[in-house]
Amino acid sequence: MADELTPETPEEEQPKKTHKQRKNGLYPGVSDELAENMRTGWADTELHGLEPIAQATHTLARRDALSRRFPGERLVIPAGRLKTRSNDTEYPFRASTEYAYLTGDQTENGVLVLEPTGPAGHIATIYLLPRSDRENGEFWLSGQGELWVGRRHSLAEAEQLLGIPAKDVRELAEALTEAEGPVRAVRGHDSVIESALTDKVTKERDEELRVYLSEARAVKDTFEIGELQKAVDSTVRGFEDVVKVLDKAEATSERYIEGTFFLRARVEGNDIGYGSICAAGPHACTLHWVRNDGDVRSGDLLLLDAGVETHSLYTADVTRTLPINGTYTDIQRKIYDAVYESQEAGIAAVKPGAKFRDFHDASQHVLAEKLVEWGLLEGPVERVLELGLQRRWTLHGTGHMLGMDVHDCAAARREAYVDGTLEPGMCLTVEPGLYFQADDLTVPEEYRGIGVRIEDDILVTEDGNRNLSAGLPRTSTDVEAWMARLKG
Numbered sequence: 001m002a003d004e005l006t007p008e009t010p011e012e013e014q015p016k017k018t019h020k021q022r023k024n025g026l027y028p029g030v031s032d033e034l035a036e037n038m039r040t041g042w043a044d045t046e047l048h049g050l051e052p053i054a055q056a057t058h059t060l061a062r063r064d065a066l067s068r069r070f071p072g073e074r075l076v077i078p079a080g081r082l083k084t085r086s087n088d089t090e091y092p093f094r095a096s097t098e099y100a101y102l103t104g105d106q107t108e109n110g111v112l113v114l115e116p117t118g119p120a121g122h123i124a125t126i127y128l129l130p131r132s133d134r135e136n137g138e139f140w141l142s143g144q145g146e147l148w149v150g151r152r153h154s155l156a157e158a159e160q161l162l163g164i165p166a167k168d169v170r171e172l173a174e175a176l177t178e179a180e181g182p183v184r185a186v187r188g189h190d191s192v193i194e195s196a197l198t199d200k201v202t203k204e205r206d207e208e209l210r211v212y213l214s215e216a217r218a219v220k221d222t223f224e225i226g227e228l229q230k231a232v233d234s235t236v237r238g239f240e241d242v243v244k245v246l247d248k249a250e251a252t253s254e255r256y257i258e259g260t261f262f263l264r265a266r267v268e269g270n271d272i273g274y275g276s277i278c279a280a281g282p283h284a285c286t287l288h289w290v291r292n293d294g295d296v297r298s299g300d301l302l303l304l305d306a307g308v309e310t311h312s313l314y315t316a317d318v319t320r321t322l323p324i325n326g327t328y329t330d331i332q333r334k335i336y337d338a339v340y341e342s343q344e345a346g347i348a349a350v351k352p353g354a355k356f357r358d359f360h361d362a363s364q365h366v367l368a369e370k371l372v373e374w375g376l377l378e379g380p381v382e383r384v385l386e387l388g389l390q391r392r393w394t395l396h397g398t399g400h401m402l403g404m405d406v407h408d409c410a411a412a413r414r415e416a417y418v419d420g421t422l423e424p425g426m427c428l429t430v431e432p433g434l435y436f437q438a439d440d441l442t443v444p445e446e447y448r449g450i451g452v453r454i455e456d457d458i459l460v461t462e463d464g465n466r467n468l469s470a471g472l473p474r475t476s477t478d479v480e481a482w483m484a485r486l487k488g
Contacts, residue, residue, distance in 0.1 A: 030137075030141070035137060038134075038137060038140055039134060039135060039137070042134055045151070046154060046156070046157070047153075047154075047157050049160075050157055050160040050161050051160075051161075052160070052161060052162070052163050053104045053161050053162065054223065054312075055104045055223045055312065056104060056161075056162065056163045058221050058222075058223045058224075059101070059102055059103055059104050059162070059163075060163060061221075062101060062102050062216065063102055063112075063114065063122075063124050065216065066102065066114065066212070066213070066216070067114060067121060067122040068120075069212055070184060070209070070212075071116070071119055071120045071121070072116045072118070072119050072120070072181075072182065073116060073181070073182040073183065073184055074113065074114065074115055074116060074179060074181060074182065074183045074184070075112075075113070075114040075122070075183075075184050075185075075209065076111060076112075076113050076176070076183065076184070076185040076186070076193060076197065077096070077098050077099050077102055077111065077112040077113075077185070077186045077213075078096065078099060078110070078111045078112075078185075078186065078189045078190035078193050079095040079096055079099040079100070079105065079106070079107060079108060079109065079110035079111065079189065079190075080093070080094075080095060080096045080099070080108065080189035080190055081108055081109055081189070081190055081191075081192075082108050082144075088143065092271070093106075093107075093108045094106075094271075094313075095107070095108070095110070095313070096186065096188075096189045097217075097313070097404045097405050098186045098210070098213045099111075099112055099186070099189075100312075100313050100404065101213065101216075101217060101404060102213075103126055103162055103164065104161075104162055104312070105126065105128070105158070105162055106313070107128060107129070107152060107153075108129075109128070109129050109169050109190075110126060110127065110128050110129075110169065111126070111127040111169055111172055111190065111193060112124065112125075112126050112127075112164075113125050113126075113127060113172070116181070123165075124164050124165070125164065125165050125166070125167055126158065126162060126164040126165070126166050126167075127166070127167050127168070127169035127171075127172045128152075128153075128155060128158055128166055128167075128168075128169050129152065129168075129169055129170070130154060130155050130168050131146070131151070131152065131153075131154045132145045132146035132147075132151075132152075155167065155168065172193070172196075173192055173193060173195075173196040174196070176193065176196040176197055176200075177196045179200070182205075183197055183200040183201050184201065184205050184206055184208070184209040185197050185201050185206055185209070186206070186209060186210055186213070187203075187206050187210070210411050211411050211412065211413060213411075214409045214410060214411035214412045215409060215412045215413065215416050215417075217401075217403050217404065217408055217409055218401060218408075218409050218412065218416070218417070218423075218426055219423055219424075219425035219426055220403065220425045220426070220427055220459075221425070224314060224403065225425070225427070225459060227310045227312050227314035228314050228316070228402070228403070228427055228457065228459070228468060229468050230310050230314075231269065231273070231307065231308050231309060231310045231314050231315055231316040232308075232316040232318065232457055232468045232469045232471070233471065234264060234265070234268040234269055234308040234310075234316070235264075235306065235307050235308045235316040235318050235469070236318075236469065236471040236472050237264055237268070238260075238261045238264035238265060238306060238308060239261075239304065239306075239318070239320060239472055240486055241260050241261065241263070241264050242257050242260050242261055242304060243322065243482075243483050243486045243487065244486050244487065245257075245260050246296070246302070246324055246487075249280075249296040250296045250297065250298060250324070252296075253292070253293055253294060253295060253296060254278040254279070254280055254283070254291075254292040254293060254294050254295075254296060255278075255292050255293060256296070257276075257278040257280075257292070257296070257302070257304065258276050258278045258292045261276055261278070261304075261306045262276065264308065265306075265308040265309065268308060269308040269309050269310050269311060270309045270310060270311045270312075270313065271309050272306065272307065272308065272309060273307040273308065273309035273315025273316065273317065273406050274307065274315070274317070274406045275288075275290040276290070276292070276304075276305070276306040277289050277290055277292075277303065277304070277305035277306065277319075278292045278302070278304055278306070279292075279294075279302070279303040279304075279305075279451070280294055280295065280296045280297065280300055280301070280302045280303075280324065281294065281295065281296075281297060281300040281301070281449060282437075282438040282448075282449035282451070283303075283451075284301055284302075284303035284321065284435070284450070284451030284452070284453075285435040285436065285437050285438065285449065285450075285451035286451075287395060287396060287435070289303075296324060297324065298324055298325040299324065299325055299329070300324050301321050301322065301323060301324065301328075301332055301450065301451070301452065302321070302322045302323075302324050303319065303320075303321045303451055303452070303453055304319065304320055304321075304322065305317075305318070305319040305453065305455065306318065306319075307406065313404050314403060314404055315402070315403075315404070315405070315406050316402075316457055316468075316469070317402055317406050317429050317455065317457060318455055318456065318457060318469045318472065319431055319453045319454060319455035320454065320455075320472060320474075320479070321336060321339075321451070321452045321453060321454065322479060322483065323479075323480070323483070326480060326483045326484055326487060327480055328476055328479075328480065331446045331447065331450065332450060332452075333476050335434055335436075335447070335450055335452050336452050336454075336476050337475075337476055338366070338367065338370040338434065339367075339432055339433060339434055339452045339453065339454050340454055340474060340475060340476065341366050341370075342363045342364075342366035342367045342370075342432040343363060343430055343431075343432050343454045343456070343474070345362040345363055345365070345366045346359040346360070346362050346363035346398055346399070346430040346432060347359070347430050347456070347458060347465065347467065348362065349361075349362040350422065350428070350430065350458050350460060350464075350465040351422065351460065351463075351464045351465060352422055352423055352424050352460055352461075352462065352463075352464075353421060353422065354421070354422050355419075355420075355421060355422070356417065356418055356419070356420050356421065356422060356428075357418065357419070359398060359399060359428075359430055360397055360398035360399065363398045363430070363432040364385065364390060364394060364398065364432075365381065365385065366432075367390055367393075367394050367432060367434060368381045368384045368385050368389075368390040369381050370434075371384070371390055371393065372384060376393070376442070376443055377389050377390065392442075393434050393435055393436060393443075394432065394433065394434060394435075395433065395435055396433065398430060398431060398432050399428050399429040399430045399431050399455075399458075400428060400429055401417070401426065401427070401428050402427045402428055402429055402457055403427060422460050423460060424460050424461055424462045425459075425460065426459075426460040427457060427458065427459050427460070427468070428457075428458055428460075429455050429456065429457055429458070430455065430456055430458050431453055431454065431455030431456075432453070432454065433451065433452060433453035433454075434450075434451070434452050435450075435451040435452075435453075436448055436449065436450050436451070437449075454474060456468070456469045456470070456472075456474070457469045
C-alpha cells in the first residue's frame, strides 16, 4: 500500500495554506515547482442535474416526524468518523444508523443538524466535507484526499442528491460551541461534535433522542421493505453459492464458506450485515461462532447464519442448518424437524395485533414438548416452561426486529418492543434452535455436538405475515432436494 507524502493530521484539521506559505517550505519533501504544478491543469468535474436518491422523499418524512417530536430544540445527528485499524490504515466506514436513516448519506464526518425555527418546525442542514481543495494541495497531500481515497461529492452535488442544504462541516464545531438554546445529540459517533456540545446537552435528553430514533424505525416504509427484500434475495443466492462449493470447503475449512458468501454480499450489496456464522459440526452449538476456522466434514451439519447488507444499509438475517453431504442422518433429521415445527408455530403467531412475545412463546412451547417427549425433561410441559428448563438447549430468544441494524430498534423502550404489539410494516426474525453441546452428559451421546437453527425474515402485513426469505427451503425433505439440484 502506498504511503508516500501522507501527512499525519486529518484532512479536516489541516490549515488552509497560501501560495506564499508553500513557497516558505510548509510542505516538507515537496518542491515549490511540484506544488505549483499540482495546483493547475485539472478539468472541472462538477456534476450537474443529479437525480435525488431513491429514499429522499422518505428521509424527508422521517425528518419531519423528528421535528414534530422535539419542537424548539436543536437536534444534532453525526455520521461518525473513521476508526484506525492499525497504524495508518482505517476500518471501512459505516455511517451511524440514525444519520443514514434520516439523510440517506453515508460519508464520514457528516452531521445532520435540525435548527428550530421557533416553537415549532426546523430547518435541516447537512454538514459535509467539501471536495478536496486543489488550491492548498490537500487533494494529493492528505491521506484522505481525493487522489488517495477517491472523489467525494461537492456540497452542491450533495444538495441535489439528498434534498438537504449542505454546508462545510469544518465550520460546524465552532458554530455549535456558540449556539444557544436547548440541544439534543446522538452520542458515540463523533468526539469533536460531542466536545463542542459538552456544556449544552445532558445524557438523559440525548438518550430520549436515541430512543425515539430507534422506535421510529420499527415500522418500515415502502422503500425499506423493498430494500429488505432485496437484501434477502441476495442472501438466498449467497446460500446457493455456498451449497455449490461445499466440496471445496471440506478440503479447506469454514473460511471457504465465509469467503464464498462474502463475495455475493460485496458483488450485490454493500457488505455483510454482520459477521457470518459458518459453523460446522459441534461449532453449530456456539451461538455466535464467527472464527470460522474449523473443519467441514461429510456427515456433519453446517449451521450458516448470514445476511447481505444492501447499499442503503438494510440487512437480511437468515439461517439454515444443512447436511454437508446432502442427507440428514436419522438423529439430525429428528432434531431438525422439531426445530422446523417450532418455527412454523412461531411464524403462525406473527400477525398484526399480536404481542411481540407471542411468536417466542409459541416456538418455545413446541420445543419444550419435544424435549419432554424425548425424555430429556420431566413434564408436564407447563412446568418446564414456567421454570424455563428448556433453555438449557434452546438458549436464546426466538427473534428480533430487523432493518438497518441486524438487531434493529435495540434502544427502544421495553413497552414499545418486547412488551409491545406487532403492527403492519414491522419486520422481524423467527429463529428457534436446539443446541446439544458436545460435552453435555445429560443427553444421549447421539445428540451431542448437534446444533440446529432455522431463521427467516418475516414482514407483518395487514392480514398476517409474509416470509421474505421463502426462497430458501425449510423442511428437511425440501432442503435435501434443493441441495441435490444445486450440486448437480
